[in-house]
Amino acid sequence: MTPEMQAIVRRLEEAEKQIAHVAAVLTEHSDPDRAVEAQSFIVRDEQGQRRAELGLRIPIGLAEPHPWLGFFDAAEHLCACIGVGAKGPWLEMYNEKGKVGVEITFEADNPTLRLFNEDGNPSLAVANSKLGAFLALLNPDGKERLSMSLSGNPKLLMNDASGETVLKLAADSDGPHLLFGKGNKVFWSAP
Numbered sequence: 001m002t003p004e005m006q007a008i009v010r011r012l013e014e015a016e017k018q019i020a021h022v023a024a025v026l027t028e029h030s031d032p033d034r035a036v037e038a039q040s041f042i043v044r045d046e047q048g049q050r051r052a053e054l055g056l057r058i059p060i061g062l063a064e065p066h067p068w069l070g071f072f073d074a075a076e077h078l079c080a081c082i083g084v085g086a087k088g089p090w091l092e093m094y095n096e097k098g099k100v101g102v103e104i105t106f107e108a109d110n111p112t113l114r115l116f117n118e119d120g121n122p123s124l125a126v127a128n129s130k131l132g133a134f135l136a137l138l139n140p141d142g143k144e145r146l147s148m149s150l151s152g153n154p155k156l157l158m159n160d161a162s163g164e165t166v167l168k169l170a171a172d173s174d175g176p177h178l179l180f181g182k183g184n185k186v187f188w189s190a191p
Contacts, residue, residue: 050076057083 001009039054047180051072056065059169068083080093087107089148095101105112115124121142127134131151143163148156160182168179 003158045074049074 014048014150021154025190038055040053042050043052045051051074052180053068053070053072057068058065063087066083066085067079070081073079077098078094080091081110082091083089089106091102092100093102095116095118097120098181099118100116103112103114103116105114110127110129112125112127114122114126117123117140119140122136122139123138123140124135125136127139129151131152132151134147135149136147138168139145139161143157143159143161145161146157147159153170153178155168157165158167160166166180166182167182168177168181170177170179
């Protein structure tokens with residue numbers, strides 16, 4: 001066999017190997033029961049911008065990665081995400097500044113909804129537990145101003161700007177109470 005013929009045979013053998021490899025890959029990818037494994041998957045739009053990501057992330061303040069799915073706008077700013085943390089699942093939606101606007105968590109069978117102002121400070125919290133429901137309204141600095149609790153003995157609390165309780169309406173075990181006070185000094189109560 002001439003050297004030219006040997007070169008052609010080698011090229012044909014190499015081409016056969018490549019075709020066999022491509023056929024194996026195509027067959028493998030056409031299997032509907034095949035599992036694809038990776039650390040993350042990123043979905044990009046026609047312009048190459050990241051629009052969604054599924055993977056493992058290490059949330060701020062934690063050491064272990066947790067599964068999450070994030071959705072991004074056309075400028076690749078995170079708009080919403082859902083994940084599972086050490087304490088349970090969560091969902092967050094973000095404002096234009098990239099601050100959390102809405103957060104829903106589910107920890108130990110206790111769902112909690114939090115709304116945040118434009119600066120990322122909490123302004124409303126609603127929680128439910130085996131003991132009962134809880135609602136809190138907060139001022140722009142994140143201090144609780146009005147809260148209502150149905151756990152244990154139902155009560156409604158109003159706080160001043162420093163966070164100190166100044167009005168309490170409660171249905172305690174010994175009967176209903178209406179307390180006006182500051183500095184733990186009661187001005188009026190009933191019964």
